[in-house]
Amino acid sequence: MMHWFGILLALAAEPKGEVHFLTTEDGAQVALHHRPADGPPVLLVHGISSNYRCWDLEEGRSLASTLQRAGRDVWLLDLRGHGATKGAKSPYWSRRGWSVDDYGRYDLPAAIDFVLKKTEASELDYVGHSMGGLVVTVALAHRPELPLDRMVILATPMDFTDPDLVSTWGLALGRTLGFFSSVLPSPLAARIHGRFRLPLPVDEMLFTDLSSPARERMYDEIVSPLFLGELRQLWATSEHAYFMDEDHEQRYIEELSSVRVPTRVIAGRGDRIAPVDRVYGFYSALHSAPKDFVVAGKATGFSADYGHLDLPLGDHAEAEIYPLVLEWLTMDEEESK
């Protein structure tokens, strides 16, 4: 019942386009929101505790609309347990353990296979925000032949050496709280903070350039639950200095060295969650691919020192970030070298 209610809610809230629900190889559900156009397909994947609306919040804050207007066939993924799939039935212990590995091994390949089948394209472009960059790293580690043409990665940290309080205590706190529940009630907490501005440095952590009422809307519509499994996997980064698989045996950063997909990596100068130096780890690990690194900050000619959520949603993102994404996706191989 909850499942159907979730789907109805998703359809009602859908700004435009259609939504497809898929079942992954391990039985979980993901959702693909489609903004159709005649051009080549591009898949957009959100970050932790987020959903597809981070790409499509409202007019002027919608990378999806910008890409669609440019003729790209846009697909926005809701990973399991996020956005439109929140109400999907799944056993308690299974939900509790959902990790970035699950998103990369099952959710993303299912979404890519579906889009390619639906569009009859042979490959697609990929845009990932924050954990969305880790998800594609996991997917490529398990399926190196994944048919990706070009990638843009926003604010994905990959180097966790010199752990700081944000990367240790924040995740440790999340993990501790997570023992009391399968998921952290982050959407409810976010709504309360969005309305009443609790005296916590949450805004400073998330953005520097997101004015009201988009701020409140973001807290209302984007924040999704945090799963203990993903927190546990991310928390291990501070212990191992790198993003590891769930069993702490595989360093995913090493897998990036064989990735050949031309990739632009964008970091925000004001990002407290994925600081420039940690995101630079993603860029520098890509040995084999044509690549490009951008720091979005005042010192590099941008209007603001972009924070973590400013890259997809900030007040200046439409003017400054979306063109960078589109430019890279439409660049040919020679230009990007």
Add this chain to the structure above:
Amino acid sequence: MSTLFASYLLLSGTMFLSEAVASEDLHVVDAGHSFERRHRVLVASSPGVNPMVTLRWEEALENGGFDAWRLSLGSNVDTPERLFRAISDVEKVWANTEYSIVAHGYIGRFFVDANVGAQRMVLVGAPLGPQVTDTRIGLPPNAGVVVDGLPWPAELLGRLPQVELPRAIAEMYLQFSASSVADDPDAEVLLISSGADVVAPPECVRLPSLDWTDRSFVRVEGVGPHSSTHGDLLRNPIVERQMLRFLRKPKK
């Protein structure tokens, strides 16, 4: 607060401004009280920045049990080579004396490159490697032999009183940002960096020093709720706390 402290000490006649001259290019000035038995800490700011900006650190060090000294460069220090030589002269002033260094900005990089014999170094906002993308650093096209201050747009540096500096030294700053990477110094080093500091953000501090044998790194944003620009680092209480904690650590 720091200026008030200094004024009070001067007026009450309790501040000794003893000075040791190593060469015509280097003077070290005993800031605040003179303490014979305390560990000496040389406090340095970069050419192009008003040397009084470190008063607050000097006060914190003196109150924290150290004997703070301020580095002062002669007016003839107009090239990077001469600056390196002047810095190396610290050895002559304090031969056979244990001392540490606390430095803000570019001069910290000069201390690393000169590999002076300090026991410990605290480098705050000191770039150790190049910027990872193109930035707005640069000299005005009509720059003469002396330029107005650091080669960055002033609005990016926060509250930072600047003074003139020789163009040749400003060009060295440009070179630090463009290409060169610092070598591992002999001293034990604490590196403090802020993501909002355009001169020395963590990618120009943490990453080039990852393989150093004896270094600690503190990201200002990882400890407190706010970021600090290059100028703000001089007033950030987190910086003072971390500096004192590091200098007080027992010897290895």
